[in-house]
Each structure stands twice: as C-alpha cells, then as structure tokens.
Amino acid sequence: MDIASIIGLVTCFALMIFGMVFGKSFSMVFRFLDPPSMLITFGGSFMCIFASYTIPEFVAGLKSMGLIFKTSTMNVPEIIQKIIDLSNVARKEGLLSLEEAASDIEDEFLKKGILLIVDGTDPELVRAIMETELVSVEGRHKDKIGFWENVAAMGPAWGMIGTLIGLINMLADLSDFASIGPNMAVALVTTFYGSLLANWICAPVSTKLKNKNAEEMMVKEIEIEGLLSIQAGENPRVIEEKLKSFLAPADRGSAGAEGGGEADG
Numbered sequence: 001m002d003i004a005s006i007i008g009l010v011t012c013f014a015l016m017i018f019g020m021v022f023g024k025s026f027s028m029v030f031r032f033l034d035p036p037s038m039l040i041t042f043g044g045s046f047m048c049i050f051a052s053y054t055i056p057e058f059v060a061g062l063k064s065m066g067l068i069f070k071t072s073t074m075n076v077p078e079i080i081q082k083i084i085d086l087s088n089v090a091r092k093e094g095l096l097s098l099e100e101a102a103s104d105i106e107d108e109f110l111k112k113g114i115l116l117i118v119d120g121t122d123p124e125l126v127r128a129i130m131e132t133e134l135v136s137v138e139g140r141h142k143d144k145i146g147f148w149e150n151v152a153a154m155g156p157a158w159g160m161i162g163t164l165i166g167l168i169n170m171l172a173d174l175s176d177f178a179s180i181g182p183n184m185a186v187a188l189v190t191t192f193y194g195s196l197l198a199n200w201i202c203a204p205v206s207t208k209l210k211n212k213n214a215e216e217m218m219v220k221e222i223e224i225e226g227l228l229s230i231q232a233g234e235n236p237r238v239i240e241e242k243l244k245s246f247l248a249p250a251d252r253g254s255a256g257a258e259g260g261g262e263a264d265g
Contacts (some may be wrong), residue, residue, distance in 0.1 A: 005068045005208060012200055034189045037162055041193035044158035049151055061147030068208040074219050077251065079107075080243045083226035086114070087236040095231065109133065109220055113227040123231055130224045134217065141213040145206050152202035159194020163187045222246050 021028050050058050082105070089097055095117055102114040112133075116126045166187025170180055222243050229239045 002069050002071050034185055037186050037189040037193055040162035041158045041190050045151055045154035048154050061144060064144035065205050068205055079219055084236055084240050087230045087239050090230050110223045117231045123228055134220045138217055145209045148202045148206040152198040155197035156194040159191040162190025
C-alpha cells in the first residue's frame with residue numbers, strides 16, 4: 001500500500017474541512033453540500049468523459065485510480081543485479097544456459113528478451129521487438145493518464161456551467177428573495193466542486209500514474225540494454241557500469257553490490 005497517496009489525499013480533505021469549520025461550528029460543512037451542484041459538476045464531468053470513451057475504456061480509466069495506492073514492486077538495483085548475474089552465467093556457460101535461468105524470472109518482459117537471445121535472434125531484431133512492446137505498454141499507460149487529465153479539464157468547465165445556471169436562475173427572478181440564496185449557492189458551490197475534482201482527485205492521480213509509467217519505462221530500457229549487452233558478449237563489469245548510468249548517483253552504490261566480484265571470472 002502506498003502510504004504517501006493515502007496520507008496526501010486524506011490530509012488535503014482534512015485541511016479543507018478545517019478551513020470550513022475554523023472558528024465556527026462543524027455544521028458549517030453542510031453548507032457546502034448541495035446535491036444539484038454535485039450532479040452538475042461530477043455527473044456532467046464524468047458523463048462527458050463517458051461519451052468520449054468506449055465503455056471498457058471508461059471502466060479501465062476509473063479502475064486505474066486504484067494503482068496510485070499500490071506500492072511499486074520494481075526494485076531497480078535488484079533488477080540490475082539480476083542482469084549482472086545473468087551476464088556472469090552467459091559468460092561462463094554460454095547464452096544457451098540462460099534458458100534455464102529464465103524459468104525462475106517472474107518479469108515477463110525480461111523473460112521474453114532472454115528467450116529471444118537464446119533462440120539466436122539478431123540483436124537489431126531483439127531491440128525492435130522489445131522496444132515495440134515498450135511503446136505499446138507506454139501507450140496503454142498514457143491512455144489511463146489522459147483519462148484523468150481529461151476529467152481534470154472537465155471539472156472546472158462543468159463547475160462554470162453550474163455557476164452560470166445558478167446565476168441565470170437568480171437573475172431571472174430577483175423579486176423572489178427566498179430563491180436568491182439557494183441559486184447563489186448553486187452558482188458558487190459548483191465552481192468549488194469543479195476545482196475540487198480537478199485538484200484534489202485528478203491532479204494527484206495523473207501525476208502518480210506518470211511517475212509510475214516513467215519508472216517502468218526506465219526499468220524496461222535498462223533490461224533492453226542489459227540483454228543486448230549480454231548478447232554482444234560484453235564484460236559483466238562493463239554492463240554493470242552501463243546500467244548504473246540510468247540511476248541517480250546516490251542510488252548507484254546499491255546496484256551490483258552483490259556478485260560484482262565475478263565479473264572478471
């Protein structure tokens with residue numbers, strides 16, 4: 001579970017409630033609850049998005065929000081160490097020995113690359129196949145990111161529509177003083193809801209998904225470079241230094257820390 005996502009979203013909500021009730025009673029919160037405004041803003045935003053996607057795409061987009069609460073299982077230094085270990089095996093026993101090693105690997109992308117190498121596939125073709133899959137994966141990720149970016153754009157727009165509806169209703173019957181307050185509430189609260197949808201929900205979700213996508217793309221690029229280096233017969237120590245260049249300087253010490261001594265074996 002990604003604690004940062006939970007803490008961030010809950011704290012934002014708590015600060016918002018604090019601002020509503022500070023110096024007043026908690027009942028002030030109910031002034032910000034307006035069903036017509038909710039229907040206009042949230043309903044209008046999501047139904048507009050619904051009209052822009054197919055039903056499976058819309059459902060997949062909604063489900064992708066759950067990804068921000070999942071902790072990444074990718075350990076980049078560990079992956080680099082795994083590639084170094086594979087390079088040592090290939091250097092000592094030959095490329096065909098990697099087929100047995102691939103059976104213990106859970107990463108399907110890495111396993112696919114190893115099997116391509118074992119089959120004697122041309123290096124350029126290996127790169128082409130792996131990069132095609134990488135582009136395909138990134139495209140699916142961007143679809144999910146784009147979904148939440150589109151919702152973020154719709155929120156303020158539908159909030160403005162609600163504001164206009166409230167103002168029109170208010171101005172249409174200024175003689176009815178009893179209706180001025182409720183109509184003004186709809187006018188202002190819909191703008192509030194639109195900003196809330198865009199900045200409290202959509203912005204963190206899309207940003208988190210972008211970060212997860214960037215991390216996965218980096219890992220896959222590391223795997224591609226590592227596999228091609230193994231296929232080219234490069235020295236494991238050279239492969240280690242090449243792959244560690246993907247990491248920030250502070251993270252390079254942990255990568256390849258184990259087993260690196262076999263590089264010259």
